[in-house]
Amino acid sequence: MMAAYERKARASASRKLTQQDLLYESLRRAILDGDIVCGTRLASSRTLAEELGIARNSVLYAYERLVEEGFVTATRHGSIVNHVKPAAAQPAARVPPHEGDAARPLSRRARELPPRRAWAGGATALRPGTPALDAFPLAQWRTAVERAMREVHASELGYGDSAGLPALRHAIAQYVRVSRGVRCQPDQVFITDGTQTSLDLCARFFADAGERVWIENPGYLGARVTMLAAGLTLVPVPVDAAGMAAREEDWREAPPRLVYLTPSHQYPLGCVLSLERRLALIEHARACGAWIIEDDYDSELRHDGPPLPSIQGLADDTPVIYLGTFSKTLFPALRIGFMIVPRQLAAQVATAHRTLMRQGRVAEQAALAEFIESGRYARHLRRMRKLYETRRDGLVAAIETHLAGLMTVSADAGGMHLSVRLDAPLEDVAVSEAARARGLALSPLSAFCLDGVDGADGTAGADSVRYNGFLLGYAEATPEAADALMATLAEVLREML
Amino acid sequence: MMAAYERKARASASRKLTQQDLLYESLRRAILDGDIVCGTRLASSRTLAEELGIARNSVLYAYERLVEEGFVTATRHGSIVNHVKPAAAQPAARVPPHEGDAARPLSRRARELPPRRAWAGGATALRPGTPALDAFPLAQWRTAVERAMREVHASELGYGDSAGLPALRHAIAQYVRVSRGVRCQPDQVFITDGTQTSLDLCARFFADAGERVWIENPGYLGARVTMLAAGLTLVPVPVDAAGMAAREEDWREAPPRLVYLTPSHQYPLGCVLSLERRLALIEHARACGAWIIEDDYDSELRHDGPPLPSIQGLADDTPVIYLGTFSKTLFPALRIGFMIVPRQLAAQVATAHRTLMRQGRVAEQAALAEFIESGRYARHLRRMRKLYETRRDGLVAAIETHLAGLMTVSADAGGMHLSVRLDAPLEDVAVSEAARARGLALSPLSAFCLDGVDGADGTAGADSVRYNGFLLGYAEATPEAADALMATLAEVLREML
Numbered sequence: 001m002m003a004a005y006e007r008k009a010r011a012s013a014s015r016k017l018t019q020q021d022l023l024y025e026s027l028r029r030a031i032l033d034g035d036i037v038c039g040t041r042l043a044s045s046r047t048l049a050e051e052l053g054i055a056r057n058s059v060l061y062a063y064e065r066l067v068e069e070g071f072v073t074a075t076r077h078g079s080i081v082n083h084v085k086p087a088a089a090q091p092a093a094r095v096p097p098h099e100g101d102a103a104r105p106l107s108r109r110a111r112e113l114p115p116r117r118a119w120a121g122g123a124t125a126l127r128p129g130t131p132a133l134d135a136f137p138l139a140q141w142r143t144a145v146e147r148a149m150r151e152v153h154a155s156e157l158g159y160g161d162s163a164g165l166p167a168l169r170h171a172i173a174q175y176v177r178v179s180r181g182v183r184c185q186p187d188q189v190f191i192t193d194g195t196q197t198s199l200d201l202c203a204r205f206f207a208d209a210g211e212r213v214w215i216e217n218p219g220y221l222g223a224r225v226t227m228l229a230a231g232l233t234l235v236p237v238p239v240d241a242a243g244m245a246a247r248e249e250d251w252r253e254a255p256p257r258l259v260y261l262t263p264s265h266q267y268p269l270g271c272v273l274s275l276e277r278r279l280a281l282i283e284h285a286r287a288c289g290a291w292i293i294e295d296d297y298d299s300e301l302r303h304d305g306p307p308l309p310s311i312q313g314l315a316d317d318t319p320v321i322y323l324g325t326f327s328k329t330l331f332p333a334l335r336i337g338f339m340i341v342p343r344q345l346a347a348q349v350a351t352a353h354r355t356l357m358r359q360g361r362v363a364e365q366a367a368l369a370e371f372i373e374s375g376r377y378a379r380h381l382r383r384m385r386k387l388y389e390t391r392r393d394g395l396v397a398a399i400e401t402h403l404a405g406l407m408t409v410s411a412d413a414g415g416m417h418l419s420v421r422l423d424a425p426l427e428d429v430a431v432s433e434a435a436r437a438r439g440l441a442l443s444p445l446s447a448f449c450l451d452g453v454d455g456a457d458g459t460a461g462a463d464s465v466r467y468n469g470f471l472l473g474y475a476e477a478t479p480e481a482a483d484a485l486m487a488t489l490a491e492v493l494r495e496m497l
Numbered sequence: 498m499m500a501a502y503e504r505k506a507r508a509s510a511s512r513k514l515t516q517q518d519l520l521y522e523s524l525r526r527a528i529l530d531g532d533i534v535c536g537t538r539l540a541s542s543r544t545l546a547e548e549l550g551i552a553r554n555s556v557l558y559a560y561e562r563l564v565e566e567g568f569v570t571a572t573r574h575g576s577i578v579n580h581v582k583p584a585a586a587q588p589a590a591r592v593p594p595h596e597g598d599a600a601r602p603l604s605r606r607a608r609e610l611p612p613r614r615a616w617a618g619g620a621t622a623l624r625p626g627t628p629a630l631d632a633f634p635l636a637q638w639r640t641a642v643e644r645a646m647r648e649v650h651a652s653e654l655g656y657g658d659s660a661g662l663p664a665l666r667h668a669i670a671q672y673v674r675v676s677r678g679v680r681c682q683p684d685q686v687f688i689t690d691g692t693q694t695s696l697d698l699c700a701r702f703f704a705d706a707g708e709r710v711w712i713e714n715p716g717y718l719g720a721r722v723t724m725l726a727a728g729l730t731l732v733p734v735p736v737d738a739a740g741m742a743a744r745e746e747d748w749r750e751a752p753p754r755l756v757y758l759t760p761s762h763q764y765p766l767g768c769v770l771s772l773e774r775r776l777a778l779i780e781h782a783r784a785c786g787a788w789i790i791e792d793d794y795d796s797e798l799r800h801d802g803p804p805l806p807s808i809q810g811l812a813d814d815t816p817v818i819y820l821g822t823f824s825k826t827l828f829p830a831l832r833i834g835f836m837i838v839p840r841q842l843a844a845q846v847a848t849a850h851r852t853l854m855r856q857g858r859v860a861e862q863a864a865l866a867e868f869i870e871s872g873r874y875a876r877h878l879r880r881m882r883k884l885y886e887t888r889r890d891g892l893v894a895a896i897e898t899h900l901a902g903l904m905t906v907s908a909d910a911g912g913m914h915l916s917v918r919l920d921a922p923l924e925d926v927a928v929s930e931a932a933r934a935r936g937l938a939l940s941p942l943s944a945f946c947l948d949g950v951d952g953a954d955g956t957a958g959a960d961s962v963r964y965n966g967f968l969l970g971y972a973e974a975t976p977e978a979a980d981a982l983m984a985t986l987a988e989v990l991r992e993m994l
Contacts, residue, residue: 021803025678028806032811032812065802065803068802069772069805069806070771070772070773071772084772084773084776105842105845106702106703106842106845106846106849107701107702107703107704107705107708108705109701109705109706110701110702110703110845110849111845111849113849113852113853114852115848115851115852116848116851116852129656130655130656133651133652133654133655134651134652136651136654138649138651138654142646142647145646146643146646149639149642149643150639152635154630154631154633154635155630155631156830157630157633157635157828157829157830157831158627158630158828158829158830159626159627159824159829159830160830181522193690194855196853196854196855200853204604204606204607204726205603205604205607206603206604206607207604208604208605208606209606209706209728211604225852225853226853229701229853231706231728274567275566275567275568275581276567276581279581305562305565306518306562308566309525314529315529327656327855331654331655331857332654332655332656332855332857333653333654333655333656333657333857333858333859334654334857334858335855335856335857335858345602345603348602348603348607348608349603351612351613352603352607352608352610354612354613355610355611355612355613355722356610356693356697356722356723356726357693358691358693358824358829358832359832360828360829360830360831360832361830361831361832362830
């Protein structure tokens, strides 16, 4: 044990432990590990101090601490080591083991989450979901945050209003009213740290475990896993050129509690939900007591004409929870998103939200509120729309140049990505894997389909092809880069044919 | 309709809508609201432009947009309004209504969350959980964040490593190894936005819905609601002077999947879990396949001697998930906490975590890593320990001066709060309410007990009094302030007796 002490004394010089801490720790560890057994009388403090060449006070300190913590009892005959290895526990009932318990794995619900496939590997070219970070006005944003930080008073460093900074809720309400036709007051706006958290709150606040949620198929995987993690039953609904194609009989026979969709820019296919379907959705949801979760993740980046107004704002008091995020329009690392709940539920949501969530980050929220109110946010968006339009055009042209007959662009009206159909007789997953080695991050469309469900299964409104193609993000690709990347992709395809 | 257009044109000048947007929006709203019925032929663009005194192109733009969005069909005979009010939906099945569905309330699981009582109302004096914000080195922290922000490259503004910034995971692992005796590597550390999120992940990653979680009674309400929200079955375990007092037969008869506890500084009573119970806990948890959640929220602020080492580090590969936070040691608005999972589960947790969570906030994480590594964090803690010790002493002296015979301090060895027993024949909740009007935020101990369960019910080790007293936070109270506050409280009590 004393050898261990000396070894540690040398090894830990850099950790700045005092000698007394070190001695205490060595003794404690030795007792716990059974190297010093129960009943042992420790050397007197004087003896040990001499032996180790340290101050006697250091030894006394270590012994006292061991006594305080129950490792040692001080008696007239010296310091006696206690029995700290507990008696073998009486035969315990085991918790019914998780399936295949040998390795003591995670809960069933954690293990059953479909893992997030990294299609990219190390590749990043054409990945969707990340905006043009190099075009972000980082210096301007830094200034905004620094100014906000200087204005923060110490008293604001505590737990903030759990729904978010009032100034930011106000700025967002104002902004989405004008830009997205959302009908709301600031008290309906709840700040979250992004859409994943918004979705988790929706799943748990608006549905109970076992209830049905309709999801688009193919659809956004992040929403799917969050709904699964909340114990909901996923019901895939096919998507066609006019968006999610629910049938009348679905509403009659097995109505959902929640309907999750991306109406402005369907993820991943890119289509827009038709007005007729939007109105029908509201009508049906009202009739059967369902809630619509409208994920409006990038609607403001529409290139061909202004974005369609939200479902939320098509009528007063729609049964819609509207989700927005600044991850696409500003940058993902900001971690600020929001959900806008129906007016009649705002107070109830505030109560549940306050119970579960803690909020803070006052400087970042204040900076964002000011960024929006000053008009800099809208200006940034205008710049980005132009940039993305140029990049979209570049990518489309590159596909037409290099991949005619092999791939067809099927939806490219907005956002930061487009979807393409693979016309060559190849599997998108196989192509994606081959392309990764060449630095391309292609997300295969088939991976967005719920396992075992084809894109089409004869249901009304669904087209009759299995989804085979890619989601291509162009936010980070200049037209020149896109051209080179598509030339590479053409080579990859030709090698596989 | 045109009157509406003109009214809006005046009202919305400040919203900077263009005339064409405004016309489009007015027409859209009128069609949706049924003011312009299906089949109506809209005035020709020339006529309407003259009538409104706006450019014909603006009218053409608005009409085109309405056509695109499906509100209007362009025919040879002019623009005809479509049928946009859908046929009354066919009689829909209703989702089995949430109980008392009239107001379309939240899910049952959201409504059943015990609401977070604000004992304080507007009062803040003596609230627990908020550190001495005015003593926080805000300028120093600001400099650290600004430096980190200047070093952030645009490419780091995307989604970060979902487990957190590697530099911060490394700094935390290093720090807790030395300061808390935690045995871990950086890959076991997961950065979260605070203990509430850590707890939610624990509840869902390590237990399935319906499984038992043991919680301390009285105990931390934030943990209780999170476990409830995750669908777990709460089993209250009494607490005595040596911490959570589980009985051998509890382990045999109804073993838990999770055990949640605050061993270093029991919340709210303030006691420390004995070494014997720590070891027994590990032994039993191992035997029955349970996980221990060790919430070490403020252990480093211990005043009487160094903090006890963590349960996690008492042996190799303990079945412990260790939770830490910077909300108490730095400030709550930072929103950074962490969980440290067992080594053998690190890879599985990383997969599930990556699937559900998105991470970012690279500048704040880098600033915190640097704050820890440079030793400034440890220095700040030393300063705070001294400050809190002085304030603790001040509050204890004030209680003895003004409340002798009415209240007894029962645990004050560390942290930022102490607990007191109410000796006067009064109910803590009633006293708390009366004191609120005088600016005091007293958290009644009885509110931390699970409803219907007394602090003691004859179980081994539990003392035999019902908890009646308060949790008093002294972080923000100077000795002078504490003296005045206790004088006020004495008045409140005397008025009630």
